[in-house]
Each structure stands twice: as C-alpha cells, then as structure tokens.
Amino acid sequence: SRTFVITGAGSGIGKTTAQILRDRGDTVIGVDLRGADVVGDLSTADGRVAAAAEATRLAGGTVDAVIACAGLAIPKRITAAVNYFGMTEFLEAMQPALTASAAPRVALISSMASLQPVAPPLVDALLAGDEAAALAIAAELEADPQTGNLIYSSSKQAISRWVRREAPGARWAGAGIPLNAVGPGTVITPMTQDLLATPEGTAMVDAVVPMPLNSHQSPESIAHLLIWLTSVENSHCCGQTIYCDGGADAVLRGDDI
Numbered sequence: 001s002r003t004f005v006i007t008g009a010g011s012g013i014g015k016t017t018a019q020i021l022r023d024r025g026d027t028v029i030g031v032d033l034r035g036a037d038v039v040g041d042l043s044t045a046d047g048r049v050a051a052a053a054e055a056t057r058l059a060g061g062t063v064d065a066v067i068a069c070a071g072l073a074i075p076k077r078i079t080a081a082v083n084y085f086g087m088t089e090f091l092e093a094m095q096p097a098l099t100a101s102a103a104p105r106v107a108l109i110s111s112m113a114s115l116q117p118v119a120p121p122l123v124d125a126l127l128a129g130d131e132a133a134a135l136a137i138a139a140e141l142e143a144d145p146q147t148g149n150l151i152y153s154s155s156k157q158a159i160s161r162w163v164r165r166e167a168p169g170a171r172w173a174g175a176g177i178p179l180n181a182v183g184p185g186t187v188i189t190p191m192t193q194d195l196l197a198t199p200e201g202t203a204m205v206d207a208v209v210p211m212p213l214n215s216h217q218s219p220e221s222i223a224h225l226l227i228w229l230t231s232v233e234n235s236h237c238c239g240q241t242i243y244c245d246g247g248a249d250a251v252l253r254g255d256d257i
C-alpha cells in the first residue's frame with residue numbers, strides 16, 4: 001500500500017479519489033479548507049508551506065504520491081492564487097517527502113479550459129512565479145464582468161505549461177518523479193452543480209465544452225486516471241496534460257496537436 005497526499009480532498013474529484021484509494025487499502029492524507037486531515041488554506045504562501053509541513057509530518061516523512069485537486073472556478077483573483085500557486089508551491093514544498101519514496105509520483109488537475117481564450121499577461125505573470133503581479137492583473141480582470149472568466153482559463157493554461165516546463169527538469173524527472181496533469185471536461189461535482197441545474201447553464205457549458213462521448217462525466221472518470229498517473233506502473237508519462245473530456249479536446253483542437 002502507498003501513502004497519498006490529496007489536496008481538495010473534501011469535495012468532488014479529490015474526495016472521490018481519496019475514497020477509492022482508501023477503499024483499496026492505501027493511506028490518504030487529505031488537505032482542504034475544512035473537514036480534512038490537514039486543514040489549510042492554499043490561497044496563501046504561508047498556508048501552502050504549513051499544509052505541506054503538516055501533511056509530511058502525518059505521513060512520517062515519506063509520501064509516495066501527491067494528487068493536487070484543490071481549485072476554484074469563480075471569476076475572482078483568488079482563483080489564480082489557488083489554482084496556480086496552490087498547486088506549484090504546495091508541490092514544491094512536498095518534494096523532500098516525495099524524494100524519500102522508492103516510487104514517487106505527482107499528478108494535478110488542469111482543465112479543458114487551458115485550451116480556451118486566456119489573458120496572456122496573467123499567464124506570463126503566473127509562469128514567472130510573481131504572485132503579486134499575477135494578483136494585480138487578476139484584480140483588473142475581476143473588475144470587468146467581460147473578463148472575469150479569463151482568470152480560470154489563464155490559471156489552467158499556466159498550470160499545464162508549468163507541468164510541461166518543470167516535468168523534464170532536475171527537480172522532477174531528474175529526481176525520478178513523473179509529473180503530469182489531467183484535463184477534465186465537465187465533471188458533475190459541487191463546482192458545476194449550479195451551472196448544470198438549469199437548461200440555460202447546461203447549454204452554455206456544452207457550447208464551450210462539447211462532449212460527444214458520454215456527455216458530462218463522473219468524478220470517478222478523472223479519479224481513475226489520476227490514480228494510474230500516480231501508480232508505480234507509470235514509469236514514462238512525463239509533462240503531459242491528458243485530456244479526459246468526452247472528446248472536447250479532439251473536437252475543439254482538431255488537427256492542431
């Protein structure tokens with residue numbers, strides 16, 4: 001059995017992933033704002049470091065895999081803080097515990113939205129690691145209802161590009177740690193329940209994320225992929241965002257791979 005740390009374990013995809021792993025006998029240390037083994041706030045630099053330290057302590061110093069699910073989809077600046085730095089800085093802080101494992105693995109959740117229109121200055125500030133600049137740009141985007149939604153897509157494009165940049169480097173591949181992302185389509189979780197509750201909301205989502213294969217997906221559909229990416233069997237998948245989205249990427253990106 002392996003020891004997993006899962007952020008966002010209190011709800012949706014993270015909760016489902018934690019349950020599947022616990023049911024099969026693995027140890028899971030959940031991190032979330034409330035009701036988790038580690039109660040912490042990944043929207044702040046201090047919160048990320050404290051949560052990683054507490055997760056490492058509870059694991060006894062060795063963590064076999066980290067699955068970063070915690071995220072927000074609201075058109076506000078905090079979405080940039082949680083979705084990007086709440087993953088990158090948390091994962092970096094978990095590195096010592098991962099390198100103590102014989103088969104360390106990391107997976108995080110990006111989105112189909114990484115392929116949608118973004119605010120390039122926000123993506124650039126995130127990738128530069130400049131949280132103050134990123135939050136200032138996000139605050140401007142937040143102030144205009146026309147641009148608020150670009151915060152989410154920008155955070156997800158930046159996280160997929162971070163994975164691609166970082167995964168082959170010394171810190172991850174060089175330390176024997178596969179680092180990859182999953183890009184879901186529309187998953188039925190508390191994050192999407194209000195949108196999917198009305199025909200208008202559903203039509204809006206489906207126009208942006210067409211899912212010809214089996215339509216909206218269960219959290220399990222993503223959980224099983226996260227579990228494989230963080231399994232011992234994954235020896236060579238590196239730096240990818242794997243879209244598991246009912247065909248949305250194939251429809252929208254077509255030949256442009």
Ligand code: NAD
Binds near residue numbers: 010014186
């Ligand atoms: P969810 O809202 O059910 O769960 C997200 C969890 O993250 C919650 O438990 C929440 O408390 C936690 N979280 C939020 N802010 C936090 C913070 N500051 N510190 C610690 N924890 C925090 O959502 P979900 O649908 O399970 O989403 C999980 C991931 O999947 C997110 O990164 C989301 O962007 C991504 N995603 C979801 C969908 C979808 O359709 N649901 C699609 C693509 C990508």
